Amino acid sequence: MKITVLGAGVIGVTTAYYLAKAGHEVTVLDRQPGPALETSFANAGEISPGYASPWAAPGIPQKAVKWLFMKHAPLIIRPMADAATWRWMMSMLANCTSARYATNKGRMVRLAEYSRDCLIALRQETGIAYDHRTQGTLQLFRTQKQLDGIGKDIEVLRADGVPFEVLDPAGCIAAEPGLARVREKFVGGLRLPNDETGDCFKFTNILQGHAEALGVTFRFGVDIRRLKRIGDRIVAVETADGLVESDAFVAALGSYTPALIAPLGLKAPIYPVKGYSITVPIVDESRAPVSTIMDETFKIAITRLGDRIRVGGMAEIAGFSDDLPAARRATLEHSVEDLFGGAGDQSKATFWSGLRPMTPDGTPVVGGTSIKNLFINSGHGTLGWTMACGSGRVLADLVSGRKPEIEASDLALSRY
Structure with a gap:
């Protein structure tokens, strides 16, 4: 055809x-x-099937209220009057139940795991290279409450046969040696060893x-x-x-x-949820990440792409806005410098935003x-x-x- x-x-x-x-x-x-x-163009760079989760989840409405008042907030909602925005947000809230979360996450993991297999096959067939690494993803928890709340995700991972590791601080440092300097800032992590990273562009x-x-x-x-x-x-x-x-x-x-x-x-029901990233040249290999770290507190991914660090995250409800507020850059810089301080040269970082096409489920x-x-x-x-x-x-x-x-x-x- x-x-x-x-x-x-x-x-x-x-x-x-x-x-x-x-x-x-x-x-x-x-x-x-x-x-x-x-x-x-400049997304977070992570290929993370195991972390394929809907944003609509139990407890998210309560967390969202708290996030709105954080200095480095993972969620930003700009006042908007259009009906489409509010319809999408209401539909997303309707999916914040345990039953819907399990259904939605299950089908997302199914597609994401299959996609990872397809990518591996494509790489073998074509020899395509894109600054990729196959060293897993580490979700890093700064508080015990975050670590204690991973039960539902682990249930889905087990059900779908996705390998995972629950790590103490020493295990996190073994996976990401650059974290050794900030051992006191986290309590543990959830690592998915089969996840990958790479430059999407x-x-x-x-x-x-x-x-x-x-x-x-x-x-x-x-x-x-x-x-x-x-x-x-x-x-x-x-x-x-x-x-x-x-x-x-x-x-x-x-x-x-x-x-x-x-x-x-x-x-x-697809809405343009805005995300941001910075791309930072590495100046100290010993302090840099080796793969992807998900900073759970700020919902930010920190990814190694060759001789660069890609830092991406945040969810901004602002329609089709493409501006680049300094406050968003400050959040990205804070996350990477707090965990991998001195690894990159922030003065040479590039700042970008993109519109993620999100469904409510x-x-x-x-x-x-x-x-x-x-x-x-x-x-x-x-x-x-x-x-x-x-x-x-x-x-x-x-x-x-x-x-x-x-x-x-x-x-x-x-x-x-």
Whole structure:
């Protein structure tokens, strides 16, 4: 089939790659001058299937109130009057029950674990290199209350057969020697040894080349306007450069997907939750992290990417804002300097923000729609990098009429 993929972030490019491997003629459209220049550009760098958890969880409403008054808050809510923001927030709060959390986390871990396996296979097939490391992720707890509260997560990890280690301070230091200087600042950690790290931007750009070698056409600088529907099918996408016709279409536009499909009568509860990162050049290897550390108190990931440290996190409810407030940078700097002080040169750090496409239940939307030749691969939130290969492979199987290797019926838009 002739297929058009809308969006050239990590989700769009991996989808195009797997569709081409399945034998389809694929064209990718994106408004940017190259791949991975929006949300995929400078994310936290972690590939953490075991930490694939919905933000909507028991106790989150109470924690959210406390976070709003923290100096280095992981959650920021800017006053907004639009109905879409409040509907999404209310829907997220409705998912903050034990039963929904277990269901949502289970399907997220299922997709994330599969994605990690797909990434390993892709790496073996292509030899792709993207500053990746396979040394696990350490969730670091600064308080005993945080450590005592990991029971529900461990239950899901056990149920899904995900290896894990609960570590005391000495075990955390063995995994991350750079923490030895701040031993008194944490009480323990939860380590997932099978997790990975890597530069999503570098990966996406190199994978573009592999996709092109399979025949994929990339068209950049293309303004996507709307989908043209006749009857029960999409016949073309209207762009500033004219119509692009195909047999099937895949919407992989992240936070911009809902606006594209809304005129068709389709509602996708995907909201642009803003995140921030800094990228810091390493100046002292002995003080630097070796993989990824999740600072549980500030909800910030600190990741080693080659000779750089990527520090990413925070959740800001602010619509499609792309500003870079100094206070957000200060939070990122505080977390990394508090744990790995002197490892990087903050004066040379770069500061970035991106819009994570979040669903209220945490699970992305991957699958078909009520329009028979329109598919969606979006809504991955903070886990687009973690879930990219698995989502691309599942979507390619569905488009091709094949049964995916994992259960995927509960990933589609129809679950809403």
